[in-house]
Amino acid sequence: MxxxxxxxxxxxxxSAPDIQAIANRLLAREGAAQITLRETRGFIGNGAAVFVARMRAARGLPDSAQARLHADFVAAYESAVTLxxxxxxxxxxxxxxxxxxxxxxxxxxxxxxxxxxxxxxxxxxxxxxxxxxxxxxxxxxxxxxxxxxxxxxxxxxxxxxxxxxxxxxxxxxxxxxxxxxxxxxxxxxxxxxxxxxxxxxxxxxxxxxxxxxxxx
CATH class of the missing domain: 3.40.50.1000 (HAD superfamily/HAD-like)
Incomplete structure (x- = not known):
C-alpha cells in the first residue's frame, strides 16, 4: 500500500489559536498591537523563526528584537496545546x-x-x-x-x-x-x-x- x-x-x-495567544502575550509585553487570528494563520507555515519575523514586521518591531522574541516564543510554544x-x-x-x-x-x-x-x-x-x-x-x-x-x-x-x-x-x-x-x-x-x-x-x-x- x-x-x-x-x-x-x-x-x-x-493550532492558530494557541499560536495567536503566545504572539499576543509577547506583543503586549513590547507595547505593540495584538495580531488577529487571520493574521496568525497567514504568518504560519515556514517555522517558528519566520512566524516571529512576520509578526514582528507586521507590528513594526526592530530586527534587533528577533532573537529575543524567537527564544521567548519557542519557550512558550513548547506547552501551547490547550486551544x-x-x-x-x-x-x-x-x-x-x-x-x-x-x-x-x-x-x-x-x-x-x-x-x-x-x-x-x-x-x-x-x-x-x-x-x-x-x-x-x-x-x-x-x-x-x-x-x-x-x-x-x-x-x-x-x-x-x-x-x-x-x-x-x-x-x-x-x-x-x-x-x-x-x-x-x-x-x-x-x-x-x-x-x-x-x-x-x-x-x-x-x-x-x-x-x-x-x-x-
Whole structure:
C-alpha cells in the first residue's frame, strides 16, 4: 500500500489559536498591537523563526528584537496545546487509511518539542510511524529533503503527501510526489494556482482520493 505523509498545522490540527495567544502575550509585553487570528494563520507555515519575523514586521518591531522574541516564543510554544483542536474527520480518516494497510508519517516545520507536546496532548503520536520536525534536519520545507526523509522512514511503496499550504504545495512539487490539498487550512493562494493532484475540504473524502491516486 501507500506511504502517506501529512503536514501538521492547518492540515491535521488547527493550532492558530494557541499560536495567536503566545504572539499576543509577547506583543503586549513590547507595547505593540495584538495580531488577529487571520493574521496568525497567514504568518504560519515556514517555522517558528519566520512566524516571529512576520509578526514582528507586521507590528513594526526592530530586527534587533528577533532573537529575543524567537527564544521567548519557542519557550512558550513548547506547552501551547490547550486551544489546539483536531480538524473534523481526521481521526476517522486515519483509521480507514491504516486499516487499509497504508503507512502514515508526519512532516512539519514545527520544532520537535511542541510537535510532540501537541501530538501527545491530542492522542495522535502513535498514529505515525515516522515524524520529521522543523529541527530534525538542517533543511525545512519547502526544501524537499524533510519530506524525502519522512517517506524513507516509511519503507517502500507509492508516496503521497497531504498538506494545506503554499509551502506544502511547493514541497510536494519539488519532491515530485502526488499532493492532496486540504482547502480548510492556512492557505492564502487560490486552489487553482497551487500544485496539487486533488483538493478536498472534508477528511471523509481523503481515503477515496488516496485510492484514486493509487490507481493512476
Amino acid at each position: 501507500a506511504r502517506i505523509v501529512f503536514d501538521l498545522d492547518g492540515t491535521l490540527i488547527d 489546539t483542536v483536531i480538524y473534523p474527520g481526521v481521526c476517522a480518516a486515519l483509521d480507514v487509511l491504516q486499516s487499509q494497510g497504508n503507512s502514515l508519517g508526519l512532516c512539519t516545520n514545527k520544532p520537535e518539542g511542541p510537535t510532540l507536546a501537541v501530538l501527545n496532548h491530542l492522542g495522535l503520536t502513535d498514529r505515525f510511524a515516522t515524524i520529521l520536525c522543523g529541527d530534525s534536519l538542517p533543511q525545512n520545507k519547502p526544501d524537499p529533503a524533510p519530506l524525502h526523509a519522512a517517506f524513507a522512514g516509511l519503507g517502500k511503496g507509492p508516496a503521497i503527501y497531504v498538506g494545506d499550504s503554499e509551502v506544502d504545495a511547493e514541497t510536494a512539487q519539488r519532491a515530485d510526489v502526488p499532493f492532496l490539498l486540504f482547502t480548510q487550512g492556512y492557505r492564502k493562494t487560490p486552489v487553482d494556482q497551487l500544485y496539487h493532484t486533488h483538493a478536498f475540504d472534508d477528511f471523509a473524502h481523503l481515503p477515496d482520493l488516496v485510492a484514486q491516486v493509487l490507481v493512476r
